[in-house]
Amino acid sequence: MMKKTKLLAVLLMLCLMTGLGAQGQVDSGVQKEVELRWASIWVGNDSKAPAVEALVNEYNAKNAGKIKVVIEPQPDYNAYEQKVRTSLAAGQAPADIFTIKFNPTTATFYQSNLLMDFSKVMSNSWKQTFDAGSLEQSTVDGMLKSLPMETAILPIWYNMDAFAQAGVKALPTTMNEMWAAFDKLKAAGITPASQMTGDTNAWTSMIWFSHFAVSLGGTNVWDKPFTDPAFVEAAKLTKRMITEYSTSDAVGLGAGGSGGHFLAGRTAVFSNGPWYAGRADLAATPFFNSIKIAGLPAAGSTKDFMISRLQANICAASTKDKAKEAAILDFMQYLTSPASIARIAETSGAMFAIKTDYRPVKALQKQFYDVASAAKTTAFDLEAALGAEVTLEFAQQLGALALGRISAEEFCALVDRKIER
Amino acid sequence: MKQRITGVGLVFNSVKWLLLLSLLAVALLPLFWLLVSSLRTNLELQTNPFGWPEKLQWENYAKALSMASLPRLLLNSVVVASCAVILNSAVTAMGAFILARERFKGRDVLYTLLTAGVLVPVISFMVPYFSFITKTGLYNTLFALILVYTAVNIPVSTFLVTAFMKSIPRELEEASVIDGCGFLKRFTVIILPLSRSGLVTAATFCFIYSWNEFLMAMLLTSSIESRTIQLGIKFFSSQFITDYSSMYAAVIITIIPSIIAYIFLHDKIIGGLTAGGVKG
Numbered sequence: 109m110m111k112k113t114k115l116l117a118v119l120l121m122l123c124l125m126t127g128l129g130a131q132g133q134v135d136s137g138v139q140k141e142v143e144l145r146w147a148s149i150w151v152g153n154d155s156k157a158p159a160v161e162a163l164v165n166e167y168n169a170k171n172a173g174k175i176k177v178v179i180e181p182q183p184d185y186n187a188y189e190q191k192v193r194t195s196l197a198a199g200q201a202p203a204d205i206f207t208i209k210f211n212p213t214t215a216t217f218y219q220s221n222l223l224m225d226f227s228k229v230m231s232n233s234w235k236q237t238f239d240a241g242s243l244e245q246s247t248v249d250g251m252l253k254s255l256p257m258e259t260a261i262l263p264i265w266y267n268m269d270a271f272a273q274a275g276v277k278a279l280p281t282t283m284n285e286m287w288a289a290f291d292k293l294k295a296a297g298i299t300p301a302s303q304m305t306g307d308t309n310a311w312t313s314m315i316w317f318s319h320f321a322v323s324l325g326g327t328n329v330w331d332k333p334f335t336d337p338a339f340v341e342a343a344k345l346t347k348r349m350i351t352e353y354s355t356s357d358a359v360g361l362g363a364g365g366s367g368g369h370f371l372a373g374r375t376a377v378f379s380n381g382p383w384y385a386g387r388a389d390l391a392a393t394p395f396f397n398s399i400k401i402a403g404l405p406a407a408g409s410t411k412d413f414m415i416s417r418l419q420a421n422i423c424a425a426s427t428k429d430k431a432k433e434a435a436i437l438d439f440m441q442y443l444t445s446p447a448s449i450a451r452i453a454e455t456s457g458a459m460f461a462i463k464t465d466y467r468p469v470k471a472l473q474k475q476f477y478d479v480a481s482a483a484k485t486t487a488f489d490l491e492a493a494l495g496a497e498v499t500l501e502f503a504q505q506l507g508a509l510a511l512g513r514i515s516a517e518e519f520c521a522l523v524d525r526k527i528e529r
Numbered sequence: 530m531k532q533r534i535t536g537v538g539l540v541f542n543s544v545k546w547l548l549l550l551s552l553l554a555v556a557l558l559p560l561f562w563l564l565v566s567s568l569r570t571n572l573e574l575q576t577n578p579f580g581w582p583e584k585l586q587w588e589n590y591a592k593a594l595s596m597a598s599l600p601r602l603l604l605n606s607v608v609v610a611s612c613a614v615i616l617n618s619a620v621t622a623m624g625a626f627i628l629a630r631e632r633f634k635g636r637d638v639l640y641t642l643l644t645a646g647v648l649v650p651v652i653s654f655m656v657p658y659f660s661f662i663t664k665t666g667l668y669n670t671l672f673a674l675i676l677v678y679t680a681v682n683i684p685v686s687t688f689l690v691t692a693f694m695k696s697i698p699r700e701l702e703e704a705s706v707i708d709g710c711g712f713l714k715r716f717t718v719i720i721l722p723l724s725r726s727g728l729v730t731a732a733t734f735c736f737i738y739s740w741n742e743f744l745m746a747m748l749l750t751s752s753i754e755s756r757t758i759q760l761g762i763k764f765f766s767s768q769f770i771t772d773y774s775s776m777y778a779a780v781i782i783t784i785i786p787s788i789i790a791y792i793f794l795h796d797k798i799i800g801g802l803t804a805g806g807v808k809g
Contacts, residue, residue: 145751152596152764153772178752184763190655194748198660364771368575388570402780486681496696 115138142435144177147203149188149420151181155386155456156258163448167439175435177205185209196220201425204436210246210254210421212495217423218248224424224436228254234441241486242461246421254421255444256461260381261480262315262415262489264404269395270298270376279402286405290353293376301377302369303346303354304361305510309491310503312366313358315379316404317346318415320491324408327485330493334524335517338408343509343516345407350504350510359507381419382476386457401475403483414483417492418461494527501526567777574773586774593765593779598753602761607786609671609757610739613678617735618728620679621686624723626716628687629694630702640691646684654681655748662749672751674757678739686731693727694720729797740787758783 150156161280164177180203182188189209194490195202201222212507217223227250235243242256266279271289274296280286303313321329332338350358355369363409370378371393391394403414418518424436442448450466452458457473459480468474480486491499502523509519566574567589569582593599611663658677667673703738705719721728743759750756762783765776791798 122703147751153766153770155770180765181753182747183760184743184747184766187744187763190744191748194655194659195538197656200659200663228647334697364575364773365578367577371572387770389570389575392572 141173142175142432144175144205144432144435144439145180145203146177147180147182147188147192149182149185149205149207151179152183155383156458157454159452159455163443163451167442171438175439177439182207189214192217192291196222201210203425204427204432205422205424205439207257207420207422208254210256211492213497214254214421218251218253222426223253224426224433225251225253226255226424228491229437230432234444237444237446237462239461239463242418245418254423255440256418257422257444258304258419259459259461260383260417260419261459261476261483261486262318262379262381262417263401263476263479264316264319265370265378265380265384266400266402267370267373267376267378267395268398270373273349274298274376274396279400280405282405283407294353299355299369299375300353301349302375302379303350304363304366305350305358305503305507306360306362306365308496308503309499310506311363313346313350313504313506314490314499315415316349317342317506318487320345320407321490322413322415322487323404323406323410326410327413327487330490336520336525339520339523340516342407343519346506347509347516350506355489359510382457382459382473385470385472385476389509397471398474399475401479403470403479412482412484414480414486415489416480416486417489419458472528498523498526508516539660564781566773567781569774570794571774572774573635575685589774589778590782592772592775593782596764596775599758599761599779599782601753601755602758603754603783603786605671605754606758606783609678610727610736613682614677614732614735616675616679617682617686618732621683621690621731622721622724622728623716624683625687625690625694626720629691630715630720630807637757640687644684644691645687647688651681652744655744658745659748667768668749669751669755671755673741674746674755676747677749678735678742681745682731682735682738685734687768689731689734690727693730694724726800729794729800733794733798735789 116447148160150160151478161179168176182191191204192206192214196217199222208217227247230252238256239259242259243252246252246254246256247383270293271277271279273290274289276289276292280289293300301316303316304310305313320342321338324341325332325336328340329338355375357362357365367378367384369375371389373393373395384390403412422440424440427433427436430484444462446462446464446466449460449462450464453460453466453468457468457470457476466476478520487493490502505514505519505522508514509516514522562579565581566578568585569580569637570586572672573580573582624643628636628643662668662673662677667676701723702715702719705715710718710730743763746757746760750760762776762779765772765779
């Protein structure tokens with residue numbers, strides 16, 4: 109009995125001490141030094157994490173005794189977004205600085221007065237360091253409550269070794285050439301494309317669908333009802349890709365499996381963003397040096413565009429404390445400076461909405477920059493344009509479409525029902 | 530004397546064992562796959578999910594332990610789950626004693642109100658819990674998680690322990706009163722020891738919940754000092770890339786304490802569940 113009581117006492121003491129210790133960290137900002145908490149998604153395994161951490165450490169060293177930035181790691185994005193939503197609903201900002209994926213779902217956060225409106229506090233010279241289009245996309249009803257940081261293009265990846273093996277020497281430039289090349293790949297025993305309907309966004313196939321839809325309906329296609337003929341035709345093309353030119357496990361397959369097929373050389377064509385280029389397992393493949401990054405042949409009248417998205421924006425809590433506001437702005441300017449951004453880009457291969465002279469040395473990463481600058485115009489992908497809920501419905505119904513349970517028209521009508529107007 | 534096995538008996542036994550072995554395989558294969566996968570490279574996993582490792586990747590475990598600060602998170606989880614279980618058991622035992630053994634007006638209404646919490650999804654408590662924890666200055670502390678896990682488990686624990694306490698013969702309590710036991714002694718000396726199985730069952734549910742819970746831990750904490758093991762597992766999954774093999778190594782590390790706890794407590798857990806099932 110005595111032993112049990114002692115154990116209980118030790119556990120409670122331990123719990124209280126640890127609790128108070130952690131609490132003490134939050135309260136340390138009470139001193140003269142301004143402490144800024146940054147809820148960052150660029151942590152853990154993220155390729156940007158080491159550079160971001162180094163930048164924050166350098167900033168803290170430079171501003172010792174005045175400003176201290178503390179990174180609060182947010183490893184699971186979906187749960188983190190729920191946290192942001194909950195804290196805003198409870199009338200509090202989740203942190204002094206926080207990163208979000210910008211899309212119609214997170215754009216609703218702009219309605220909160222808890223977020224700093226950068227349009228009121230940004231100097232012109234600071235504003236000019238940003239890509240104007242990205243700034244415009246991040247502006248809602250005249251408010252700029254998040255700064256565009258990471259951007260991405262979502263092109264198509266071609267394994268040219270596989271194409272050569274099938275007797276195809278150049279990238280297809282028309283849809284007919286593409287089908288012909290895919291037929292040759294099939295005849296050579298290579299599955300043409302990685303497709304998938306699993307996960308919450310059917311990622312790989314969603315990118316293909318976005319390419320088709322924008323080419324067929326124009327760069328403003330996402331403003332149209334989902335029952336528009338452009339979407340119906342894009343759905344038919346995506347179905348054909350999945351049923352005729354992809355692996356047999358495409359229905360229900362997740363992004364890991366879809367990428368795995370490409371990495372294993374089982375498929376010749378893939379789609380993903382620039383972050384995939386820095387993977388060690390990709391660099392270890394025998395065809396690494398023969399990967400070509402490009403768009404899809406135009407399925408419609410819109411050509412020479414690239415699918416892109418705002419990958420991560422950065423927000424700040426509005427505050428009446430002038431010292432804190434000044435500290436936030438100082439750190440944000442430091443973080444978004446071309447020099448800082450170039451360092452993050454260099455180690456991660458990611459692309460940013462801040463203009464820099466940085467160009468990647470690695471060939472594959474360089475192709476992304478070349479493709480982005482060669483594109484005459486850009487258009488959002490489905491998820492970036494219509495939000496997480498619509499994309500979830502898209503993913504769920506894409507499986508049914510591929511299995512022939514619903515027609516392309518029915519598929520589009522089902523997705524259309526999820527769009528809030 | 531040896532019993533003769535007839536042909537029908539042999540077939541019956543074979544089918545029985547085949548069925549049992551199949552069920553065992555269904556239960557254990559995912560765990561086995563997890564163990565094997567935790568020793569493979571990410572490339573091996575992505576190119577052939579069901580293969581064997583070319584070379585055992587023990588460094589996945591080293592990475593899991595170092596990268597996500599797993600030892601610290603593991604300790605936090607042990608503290609949070611243990612304290613939540615102790616606090617929940619203490620609160621529930623006292624509450625259930627009153628609800629099961631005392632007669633007063635509104636008892637059934639109170640019991641229904643308390644246990645109806647089982648039907649309310651935890652997600653609906655997120656905003657009130659967040660407001661309460663931040664306003665009381667408990668944000669980013671282990672104590673916040675202990676309080677919340679204790680509270681969330683009160684309905685199910687009350688339901689289980691009250692049902693168990695109700696089944697204890699009233700004569701035992703009456704005899705203790707004749708022997709001079711007061712209110713406190715009736716609870717501590719008579720009812721509490723007899724309700725041990727029911728309390729262990731409730732404590733098991735509370736421990737499992739506290740150990741596995743993710744969303745509240747994410748919501749109410751922001752630093753390694755106060756986060757739990759489930760958040761550590763997610764550390765291997767970034768916005769775009771997931772380090773599956775290290776994540777699986779982390780999962781294996783996190784389930785070891787549960788397995789050890791079950792090995793030592795399984796007779797009490799099963800005893801409590803079955804006893805509750807018969808008497809409740």
